[in-house]
Amino acid sequence: MKIALLGFGTVGSGVYNILKKNASKLERVLPEEIEIKTALVRDPELMEQTDVVFTNNINDIVHDPEIELVVEVMGGITTAYEYVRACLLAKKSVVTANKNLIAVHGVELTTLAKLEDVYLYYEASVGGGIPVLRPMVQHFETNDVESIVGIVNGTTNFILSSMEKEGLSYEAALKIAQEKGFAEADPTSDVEGHDAAYKLMILTRLAYGVNVTFDEVAKTGISGVTTAHMKMASENGYAIKLLAKALSDGEKVSLEVAPTFVPANHLLAQVHYENNAISVTGNAVDEVLFYGKGAGSLPTATSVLADVVEVLRRKVNGSAVETFGRVEGPLVEFSPEAATSSYFVYGKGNLEEAPFNGEIVSNSQGEFGVRYTALTASELAKVKEAFAHLNEVAIYPILEEA
Numbered sequence: 001m002k003i004a005l006l007g008f009g010t011v012g013s014g015v016y017n018i019l020k021k022n023a024s025k026l027e028r029v030l031p032e033e034i035e036i037k038t039a040l041v042r043d044p045e046l047m048e049q050t051d052v053v054f055t056n057n058i059n060d061i062v063h064d065p066e067i068e069l070v071v072e073v074m075g076g077i078t079t080a081y082e083y084v085r086a087c088l089l090a091k092k093s094v095v096t097a098n099k100n101l102i103a104v105h106g107v108e109l110t111t112l113a114k115l116e117d118v119y120l121y122y123e124a125s126v127g128g129g130i131p132v133l134r135p136m137v138q139h140f141e142t143n144d145v146e147s148i149v150g151i152v153n154g155t156t157n158f159i160l161s162s163m164e165k166e167g168l169s170y171e172a173a174l175k176i177a178q179e180k181g182f183a184e185a186d187p188t189s190d191v192e193g194h195d196a197a198y199k200l201m202i203l204t205r206l207a208y209g210v211n212v213t214f215d216e217v218a219k220t221g222i223s224g225v226t227t228a229h230m231k232m233a234s235e236n237g238y239a240i241k242l243l244a245k246a247l248s249d250g251e252k253v254s255l256e257v258a259p260t261f262v263p264a265n266h267l268l269a270q271v272h273y274e275n276n277a278i279s280v281t282g283n284a285v286d287e288v289l290f291y292g293k294g295a296g297s298l299p300t301a302t303s304v305l306a307d308v309v310e311v312l313r314r315k316v317n318g319s320a321v322e323t324f325g326r327v328e329g330p331l332v333e334f335s336p337e338a339a340t341s342s343y344f345v346y347g348k349g350n351l352e353e354a355p356f357n358g359e360i361v362s363n364s365q366g367e368f369g370v371r372y373t374a375l376t377a378s379e380l381a382k383v384k385e386a387f388a389h390l391n392e393v394a395i396y397p398i399l400e401e402a
Contacts, residue, residue, distance in 0.1 A: 001034055001035070002036075003035070004069075005071050006070060007041070008052075011097055014300065017298070017301070030309065032312065038064065040060075061087070068092060072097070077098075088113050095304055098125060103125075103201040114323050119324070123324075124300050127199075127276055128154070129296070130276060133203075140282050143283055146247075149246075150276070153190055153199075153244075154274035154276060157241065157274065170223060170226065174187060182274055191221050191223050192223070193219040196244045197257050200246060203244075207280075216334065217255045222259050228367065232346050239261075243260040243397075245339045251333065252334070254338060256397065260397045267289055274293065276291070277289060307324075344396045345370040346367070346369055346392075347368050347391065348367060348391040349366065349390055351370065355383065
């Protein structure tokens with residue numbers, strides 16, 4: 001099967017390298033060879049000589065009858081959307097690692113793929129090398145999904161782990177992450193929770209059939225996390241992690257991305273540096289944890305190729321074409337209320353009494369910590385108002401143990 005790549009950067013080159021490195025095994029286990037015929041790049045003249053034809057014209061791919069499948073790994077939304085749509089209309093299956101594209105246009109593109117009787121798969125869009133989306137569609141089909149809670153951004157987990165383990169400030173940890181290539185020069189998308197929000201949108205759509213917009217996902221980034229917050233968390237039996245959460249009561253689902261106090265004995269508290277982990281709880285299977293490398297050339301390319309191989313096997317076996325994900329109506333309703341009811345309040349100063357029956361768990365050396373459980377949205381608003389006049393107050397969600 002001849003395929004094309006849209007992009008030949010970190011992930012695109014990873015796809016190429018895996019096919020070359022593991023060629024002898026693939027020859028034995030695949031029903032036919034996967035050959036990269038063409039790759040779309042900005043400037044073909046700058047590319048090293050390979051057996052791949054480089055082009056900067058998308059029409060060279062769209063109108064090539066030999067190319068059956070296109071792998072989109074160029075990133076972004078607008079141009080990627082135009083190119084993927086053109087490929088689907090040309091009756092070419094598409095595999096993409098583009099979380100932004102799928103989060104924003106996934107429903108439309110899935111519908112188009114069904115109409116054109118081609119595949120649209122995107123396992124690599126969430127979790128990099130972790131296989132989580134296909135199990136979400138298949139394994140959890142018979143369960144009501146009660147919660148999805150995950151560390152889905154390697155950049156922020158690297159920063160927070162560096163702060164926790166090495167005592168670094170946020171600024172120092174970010175600088176190291178940038179030097180190691182884990183963070184972009186402009187880290188806004190990662191550190192402000194945007195990347196995690198896009199991934200949560202995809203997980204929510206697959207688990208609950210609910211299509212939410214980016215603006216509907218409550219987002220708080222990690223730039224306000226300090227070493228003092230880390231110390232307070234540790235002293236009270238918590239680790240701070242940026243969590244993406246979808247919680248459902250069977251009728252509604254609430255979404256949230258926020259730095260969260262995670263109990264130290266929880267599995268997610270043990271996930272460090274660039275690793276990702278996603279916990280999915282079903283009403284029958286209980287909790288299932290997916291763990292591994294959440295980014296990187298070869299881990300992400302592994303998930304991309306898993307989708308390519310799935311298309312190849314189904315084609316050779318004559319299986320009916322299927323798309324990846326729900327396009328039917330929602331299983332539950334979206335609720336804009338917070339996906340948390342327990343909170344930890346940190347502040348500077350001495351606290352004699354915690355408002356609204358909060359539990360004072362720390363109150364020394366000019367710092368205090370107060371824990372709240374089972375707060376409604378209106379009660380949380382009152383708590384925030386009560387602490388507003390105090391110095392350097394930070395309010396963190398607490399991950400409630402099942």
